[in-house]
Amino acid sequence: MRVRRRTLALALPVALILGLGGCSSDDEPEPGTTAATSAAPTASEPETTEPTESPEPEPTETGPTPPPRPAAMDDTGKKGAQAAxxxxxxxxxxxxxxxxxRSLRAMTYSSTCTTCEALIAEAEGIKSNGYIVSGGKNDLTNITVSNRDQPTGGYAVLASxxxxxxxxxxxxxKAVQVYDGDSGNVQIDVVHDGDDWRVMALVTDQGRAK
Structure with a gap:
């Protein structure tokens, strides 16, 4: 199944945060102290200072941006099911x-969606091993949503x-794994639990999404 492969996408950690030093103010004399002198101050040669170059700002790397939660997910019917x-x-x-x-786990019923758990484990494994993933972009088309299932209250979202x-x-x-491009059909069963949408199951017609 290609969903599993597709979910792996690009790995690697991410954001480098550039720390900035704090600003310092001029020193002030301690309370109760004076700077009186009995002799006139002597003139001193002005110090010449070399112009200092401002350091070039270090480039910062930004991590991947999480996908925005679709506004359509506020709907608890078919529209929300498809968006979910x-x-x-x-x-x-x-x-x-x-x-x-975290967001993936929060959206998954781990007790029923073994495919979801496998996808999470694979993603975390890629991250922990420091692997880099290229390609694997997924596209869903021909999306249809079933009527609400009475026993579970969920919807079956079918797509190519x-x-x-x-x-x-x-x-x-060095490549450690290469997956060919793939296509097929997938069914994602989702339910609104009163707070948000959750995924109950994910299966494909090829039987490899596990």
Whole structure:
């Protein structure tokens, strides 16, 4: 299945934060002290100071940006279900790139979605090993949403997926895994639990999303 591969996306940690030093003020005399002298001050040669060059600002790296939560997810019907499914796929890609799987975990019913747990584990593994992932972009098309399932209260979101080739490499550039591009059909079962949308299951017609 390509969803699994697609969710791995670009790995590696990220943001370098440039610290700035604090400003210092001129020293002031201690309370109660004076600077009286009995002799006239002698003139001194003015000191010449070399012009100082301002250091060039160091470039900063920014990490991947998490996908914005779609406003349509505020809807608790079919519109929200579709938006939730698309958002979940975007989160799988983001978590692989950033190593931040918190939003993905928060949206997953781990007791029912074993595929989701596998995607999370893969993303975290790529991050912990310092791998770099290129490619693996996912596209969902022909999206349809079923009627609300009465027993579970959830919706089945069905779509065609297409994912490009993805390469997982060591930091030095050596490829450790290459996945060919793939396409097929996917079903993402989502439910609104009263607070937000959660994913109950994710399956594909190829049976490899596990």
């Amino acid at each position: 499914a698309e958002y979940f796929i975007a989160l799988t890609e983001y978590s692989a790139i950033s190593g931040d799987s 997926f297409d994912s490009e080739e993805m390469t997982i490499s060591e930091a030095g550039g």
